[in-house]
Amino acid sequence: xxxxxxQLATQSVDDMSRSLAFTSKLDALAAWGQRNSLWPMxxxxxxxxxxxxxxMGPKYDLARFGAExxxxxxxxxxxxxxAGTITEKMAPVLVRIYEQMxxxxxxxxxxxxxxxxxxxxxxxxxxxxxxxxxxxxxxPGCPPTPEAVLDGIxxxxxxxxDRTPRPWKDHWHSPMLTGGSHASPAGxxxxx
Amino acid sequence: MSLAxxxxxxxxxxxxxxxxxxxxxxxxxxxxxxxIEAKKESIPxxxxxxxxxxxxxxxxxxxxxxxxxxxxxxxxxxxLFNLKESSxxxxxxxxxxxxxVQTVIPIWKGAxxxxxxxxxxxxxxxxxxxxxxxxLTHHEFVGHPLRKDYxxxxxxHCLTMLPVHFNNTPEQRGDQLxxxxxxxxxxxxxxAMHGTLRVMAELDGETIVRANCDIGFLHRCFEKMAExxxxxxxxxxxxxxxxxxxxxxxxxxxxTVERLxxxxxxxxxxxxxxxLCELSRIIDHVVSVGTGGLDLGAxxxxxxxxxxxxxxxxxxxxxxxxxxxxSMTRVGGMxxxxxxxxxxxxxTFCDEVSDGIDEITKLLLENKIFxxxxxxxxxxxxxxxxxxxxxxxxxxxSGVNLDLRKSNPYYGYxxxxxxxxxxxxxxxxxxxxxxxxxxxxxxRIVRQACKNVPGGDYTIRDKGIVLPEKKDVYGxxxxxxxxxxxxxxxxxxxxxxIYDATEAAxxxxxxxxxxxxxxxxxxLKVRPPxxxxxxxxPTVVQGAMLADAIATVASMNVxxxxxxx
Numbered sequence: 236x237x238x239x240x241x242q243l244a245t246q247s248v249d250d251m252s253r254s255l256a257f258t259s260k261l262d263a264l265a266a267w268g269q270r271n272s273l274w275p276m277x278x279x280x281x282x283x284x285x286x287x288x289x290x291m292g293p294k295y296d297l298a299r300f301g302a303e304x305x306x307x308x309x310x311x312x313x314x315x316x317x318a319g320t321i322t323e324k325m326a327p328v329l330v331r332i333y334e335q336m337x338x339x340x341x342x343x344x345x346x347x348x349x350x351x352x353x354x355x356x357x358x359x360x361x362x363x364x365x366x367x368x369x370x371x372x373x374x375p376g377c378p379p380t381p382e383a384v385l386d387g388i389x390x391x392x393x394x395x396x397d398r399t400p401r402p403w404k405d406h407w408h409s410p411m412l413t414g415g416s417h418a419s420p421a422g423x424x425x426x427x
Numbered sequence: 428m429s430l431a432x433x434x435x436x437x438x439x440x441x442x443x444x445x446x447x448x449x450x451x452x453x454x455x456x457x458x459x460x461x462x463i464e465a466k467k468e469s470i471p472x473x474x475x476x477x478x479x480x481x482x483x484x485x486x487x488x489x490x491x492x493x494x495x496x497x498x499x500x501x502x503x504x505x506x507l508f509n510l511k512e513s514s515x516x517x518x519x520x521x522x523x524x525x526x527x528v529q530t531v532i533p534i535w536k537g538a539x540x541x542x543x544x545x546x547x548x549x550x551x552x553x554x555x556x557x558x559x560x561x562x563l564t565h566h567e568f569v570g571h572p573l574r575k576d577y578x579x580x581x582x583x584h585c586l587t588m589l590p591v592h593f594n595n596t597p598e599q600r601g602d603q604l605x606x607x608x609x610x611x612x613x614x615x616x617x618x619a620m621h622g623t624l625r626v627m628a629e630l631d632g633e634t635i636v637r638a639n640c641d642i643g644f645l646h647r648c649f650e651k652m653a654e655x656x657x658x659x660x661x662x663x664x665x666x667x668x669x670x671x672x673x674x675x676x677x678x679x680x681x682x683t684v685e686r687l688x689x690x691x692x693x694x695x696x697x698x699x700x701x702x703l704c705e706l707s708r709i710i711d712h713v714v715s716v717g718t719g720g721l722d723l724g725a726x727x728x729x730x731x732x733x734x735x736x737x738x739x740x741x742x743x744x745x746x747x748x749x750x751x752x753x754s755m756t757r758v759g760g761m762x763x764x765x766x767x768x769x770x771x772x773x774x775t776f777c778d779e780v781s782d783g784i785d786e787i788t789k790l791l792l793e794n795k796i797f798x799x800x801x802x803x804x805x806x807x808x809x810x811x812x813x814x815x816x817x818x819x820x821x822x823x824x825s826g827v828n829l830d831l832r833k834s835n836p837y838y839g840y841x842x843x844x845x846x847x848x849x850x851x852x853x854x855x856x857x858x859x860x861x862x863x864x865x866x867x868x869x870x871r872i873v874r875q876a877c878k879n880v881p882g883g884d885y886t887i888r889d890k891g892i893v894l895p896e897k898k899d900v901y902g903x904x905x906x907x908x909x910x911x912x913x914x915x916x917x918x919x920x921x922x923x924x925i926y927d928a929t930e931a932a933x934x935x936x937x938x939x940x941x942x943x944x945x946x947x948x949x950x951l952k953v954r955p956p957x958x959x960x961x962x963x964x965p966t967v968v969q970g971a972m973l974a975d976a977i978a979t980v981a982s983m984n985v986x987x988x989x990x991x992x
Contacts, residue, residue, distance in 0.1 A: 278616060280623050280644070280645055280987065281623075281645055281647075281667065281670060281987065281988055282666075282667055282670035282673075282751060282752060282988065285670055285671060285714065285751060286750070286751055288714075288733065289733065289736070289737065289740070289750075292730065292733040292734075292736075292737065293730055293733060293734055293737075294733075294734070294737045307617065307618040319645075320645060320647050322565075322643075322644060322645060322646055322647065323565055323568075323582060323583060323584055323585045324564070324565035324585060324643050324644050324646065325615065325623065325644045325645070326584070326585060326586075327585060327586055327587055327588050328588060328615055328616055328644070329616075331588075332616055354652075354663070354664075355647045355648065355652065356579070356580045357579060357580060357582075357647060357648035357651060357652055358572045358577070358578070358579060358580060358581050358582055358583070358648055358651065359563075359564060359565075359568075359572070359582070359643075359646045359647065359648050360582070360647055360648065361582075362582070377752065378750075378751055378752065380750065410586060411586060
């Protein structure tokens with residue numbers, strides 16, 4: 236059984252397993268590149284949008300985290316920053332924008348309005364943008380300080396580095412397609 | 428404060444001669460607001476008379492009020508302003524559910540969106556309105572949310588968006604598109620649309636044949652929230668109206684409630700409010716001028732100006748801990764006193780920002796490209812500006828010298844030495860010219876105020892209005908009891924109503940407050956300055972180039988928070 240040929244085969248399997256390990260490193264390399272060159276699409280709707288300008292501005296300078304290339308086209312960006320209240324009227328627009336983004340894509344919900352509706356428990360305010368799109372990082376505050384937003388971006392960078400599983404994203408179905416399962420919580424499977 | 432406590436005799440007798448003795452009911456509220464109550468049939472004639480013969484040339488606001496237990500359920504309330512005498516009058520009429528009142532668009536073009544809003548919120552029908560559609564709520568929304576029987580948190584989800592559509596004025600083709608022209612949709616998520624504005628246009632080449640705005644993408648139900656929260660808890664909501672200059676909304680709201688309560692705040696609180704307001708005016712104009720330049724491709728001005736905005740944020744942070752949404756005022760004064768040395772810090776900032784304003788003048792106003800892009804573009808005449816209900820920098824850019832700080836001074840503005848810049852052409856360039864000059868004048872006011880801050884308390888100490896200080900709450904039983912009583916019972920202004928306005932960065936910010944003596948406002952209507960301004964957009968840009976429309980939106984400084992509320 237232990238002919239030289241078999242030994243050779245075992246050796247090549249070992250080699251292959253080593254090369255598999257190398258693939259994993261390539262993955263890490265990709266993650267390194269990805270997390271340090273996030274191209275955000277600022278979806279600023281309200282007060283948080285003004286604070287997001289400060290994050291981009293000279294003092295807090297998002298460029299230090301490699302995320303200064305602000306794209307207003309969803310097709311050119313991989314990070315959606317939802318900054319501000321999402322109303323019921325705005326929800327379909329937000330879903331459309333999210334769908335237009337290419338993979339891999341991430342979402343930061345900036346501020347309490349985007350995260351949960353905030354103190355607007357009101358008839359025209361969506362109670363959190365995670366009702367319609369999958370959210371990776373929630374940044375609390377009304378509006379959050381620029382430091383908090385930077386922390387949110389660093390948290391996301393760590394998630395990309397660790398390749399944290401994102402079941403809320405994997406199980407997401409567009410509420411436009413599923414037709415009316417609008418209020419399904421993020422992370423649960425929605426029957427098509 | 429001197430109040431004319433009786434209805435003006437001349438106006439009253441003129442109206443009686445013209446319309447007879449039985450037609451109207453004239454009253455003056457305890458706070459000095461003049462009110463004419465009329466039957467709904469006589470509204471157009473009365474308003475036309477008030478405009479053409481009595482000098483009330485501004486229609487500031489139209490709104491509805493719901494009294495579900497009354498036979499005729501709704502009030503339609505018109506607020507008029509007389510430019511010459513700086514006086515106001517309120518006209519009220521009653522409409523039953525399902526009933527209608529004649530539109531006043533033929534008298535003031537500016538009634539358009541206000542009437543649509545009253546229709547959307549209450550279901551009041553304005554007969555003869557060419558385009559009576561929903562304006563703030565989404566198109567699948569059923570019901571009228573500001574009616575008292577609509578639950579504040581009854582959300583209705585929406586999955587679709589209206590296609591490109593246009594106003595149904597008789598001479599136009601309504602929603603019918605013409606195959607010769609290119610329909611284009613900009614926004615609501617578009618960098619030039621400042622977050623939430625949606626503009627639809629039909630283009631012939633690059634020329635706009637007609638345009639339309641779709642708003643309401645940030646309708647956060649401020650007015651319903653105000654009705655369901657106690658008076659002091661409304662203050663954080665006001666922060667988020669015009670979030671570029673949050674303290675001004677705090678001041679406008681608190682001033683309204685204080686006037687209804689009949690209290691005057693201490694001199695120190697007045698001066699602190701003036702300083703806060705003028706700093707806010709500077710940073711609001713910073714955003715307006717900065718993003719205005721940005722929309723025309725001038726990125727440097729934006730980054731440069733934001734340095735000064737950060738400095739003001741630092742001042743706010745020192746004062747109260749928050750940067751943007753400060754909630755610094757309370758009914759009765761300020762939330763707390765300024766820390767030691769704060770006024771000196773403000774004076775230092777004044778020196779820094781003066782240099783910044785000079786630099787931005789060179790960067791933008793003296794920039795050849797900027798001049799070519801803005802001078803003579805989409806001008807608005809004096810008469811049109813008044814008819815649309817323009818106020819603030821845009822009205823002054825059109826050549827009308829109206830600033831409430833001069834015409835109806837409050838908080839001692841009459842004692843400060845400052846000028847009101849007035850433009851000549853009403854074009855985009857003049858708007859920025861006025862704004863940048865206003866920043867200089869605000870710096871002047873802040874300097875004067877900071878050098879003469881009165882001593883004394885920062886708030887009144889009426890135990891039925893203001894919470895006791897924390898050291899008293901925890902330190903003695905009386906303080907604890909007062910705290911408990913005010914929290915449980917709530918701040919309760921006397922039953923009545925008031926319209927009060929302040930000069931915010933964008934123009935007249937009015938609050939129409941109705942109290943029924945309970946702990947929550949019965950109705951709080953905000954008169955947002957950019958609502959009146961933005962409704963003129965489709966008319967102003969008609970015939971202009973598409974790129975000029977972008978410049979026009981930026982120059983109008985439409986803040987979605989106060990536009991949609």
